Amino acid sequence: MKSKYTTIIDIAKQLNISKSTVSRALTGHPNVKEHTRKAVMELASTMEYQRNSLALGFSKHTTHTVGIMVPEFMSTYFPSVIVGVQDVMQAAGYNVVICQQNESYETEVANMKLLLSYRVDGIIVSHTKETRNFDHFTLAQRRGVPLVFFNRVPDELNVPNVIVNDYEAAFQAVEHLISIGRRRIAHLAGPDALVNSRLRRQGYIDALKKHDIPYNPDLVLSYDLTTEKVKIYMKHFLDLGTPPDALFAINDPTAIAAMEVVKAKGLRIPHDIAIVGFSNDLSAGLVYPGLTTVAQPTGEIGRMAAEMLLQELNAKVKNDYSIKKAPTTQLPTKLIIRESTVAKTN
Amino acid sequence: MKSKYTTIIDIAKQLNISKSTVSRALTGHPNVKEHTRKAVMELASTMEYQRNSLALGFSKHTTHTVGIMVPEFMSTYFPSVIVGVQDVMQAAGYNVVICQQNESYETEVANMKLLLSYRVDGIIVSHTKETRNFDHFTLAQRRGVPLVFFNRVPDELNVPNVIVNDYEAAFQAVEHLISIGRRRIAHLAGPDALVNSRLRRQGYIDALKKHDIPYNPDLVLSYDLTTEKVKIYMKHFLDLGTPPDALFAINDPTAIAAMEVVKAKGLRIPHDIAIVGFSNDLSAGLVYPGLTTVAQPTGEIGRMAAEMLLQELNAKVKNDYSIKKAPTTQLPTKLIIRESTVAKTN
DNA sequence: CTGTTAGCGCATTCAT
């Protein structure tokens, strides 16, 4: 099968020189006569030569391409991290391939195999909420493909990662609720399998403890991050004999879905129930009332993850994280106070 | 340089058979003894054999991978189209690689070259707002790589595409504003270079005409889709001697930014000014008041675009759109009426 | 400065 793409052989034939010379001219090798180089460049341009990265990666065992795997991208969190990653990687001469898992473990495994089969040089990952088995990640490591995790970092793996202090951020968020006089604070938590979900819950618990508010398990529900469940669980909270006067939600979509339930029931936010989310999704500033939430430096998270991956890629001797501790970068969060906790005083 | 990846040669050596046999076993060729096949499969599994797609695509001139290029993904529009594309393409056995242009023409050209250099089999595209030159698209066509456009489809190119009836949808949206008694309807339009921007503006103009409302150029501004500009232009509208009593915005982010300006000025929505957006972004239902907007079937757009691309890929004889008309699919829109045009009657 | 050659991993055609 003859491809429509121009090859260096086509160029070489036309110019009556060897393909090596063409290759050298094209890659900017010093040992090429200026005249020859110019001729090659010109012909390559008119013939619209398009380098075959498959052949190149195939023969060089390196593709100058990295993958980024995210569990979903319907919130603004992951897209803005991706933009940060692209910034840094492209500046460093790498291509970035984006894979989206739709929160499906199977898709995650399939995408990992896809990236490996295309021999990407490294991968930046945030795993799905379903992921319990991490063999596909260790496989990459065994193949010498460095990984950098962010946001959802498995406890089970010793890998370089970029995180925020979920525990501390949650602690502060709940302290804020306490500071505005709330005592019956409910928490809609994420799946226990997610480390950041566990950390945020612990921050919640410890903040209560610090302020001598007894921990009430009835006010905490872990759920699978689907909107329908929020409605059910939130209704359940509101139907309690003594309903909560505040809610700390695992993330902004959860908080916003909960707000809908509260408003539908005719309760006022924050008067009857104050609400805090997490991540400062774009929509947090748009909903009514504005959602108090923990801002994460998404672009910076992406850039840092990319920097860390570059470190791995450029290491003269590959880091072996089966024998030494993997580096971690912790970035600061910031509590953004809006009207869902503090009503505007006009 | 020795790769850490297992190859069919490794397997062949261990089993003392030829790599041809291994290849046949792995690809499910009929002519392999059951015993041999089983041995190969088992060893491949224990050695964690990972097929080298580079080598395969390289020798077969086909990669079973398609690209999708989107101008941005901070709104929910493009991500949900992508999910639709992935649905169909993955079911058809194709891999999907996502590229994001950040609304930059240069990035678009670079990403196109990236995809071509990786020899993707086809590409689904929505171009950036900056794109005026389409050579990178015709290049793909000349290379025999089929393209399918959606949302932003260049007039200049005869290519398969999936669209909605922007003209009709805009017409209806404006008629809705007229039906609630508005006569001074402003329009924040997008760049003229975008076909759908021009169509929406024409729908706006013709709806006015139909209802004998004189077209007032002072009430129409085309802009570059950056939030800062919305603030400036919207303020300008509101400062007019007779400010508009309604706004039809090119898209939801524009409408939402405009709402902020209106609210900051102490005006009421929809009482003083009614607002309509376009695309039914997730945030349209979250802002206060809820934004009336034109819903687009995003998932279906992605699925259709993928179906059309599969048609091209499976065509026994390549369609030559320099001599015949490219197919187009038009999907229905739906005006979603919320409180930004019709206040709730409690 | 340039040409020749080997080799990357795989499917495939041609032998056997």
Add this chain to the structure above:
DNA sequence: ATGAATGCGCTAACAG
């Protein structure tokens, strides 16, 4: 049912 040989496009080592 299996092995040997070929070619895909490119870079780099080697030879001049």
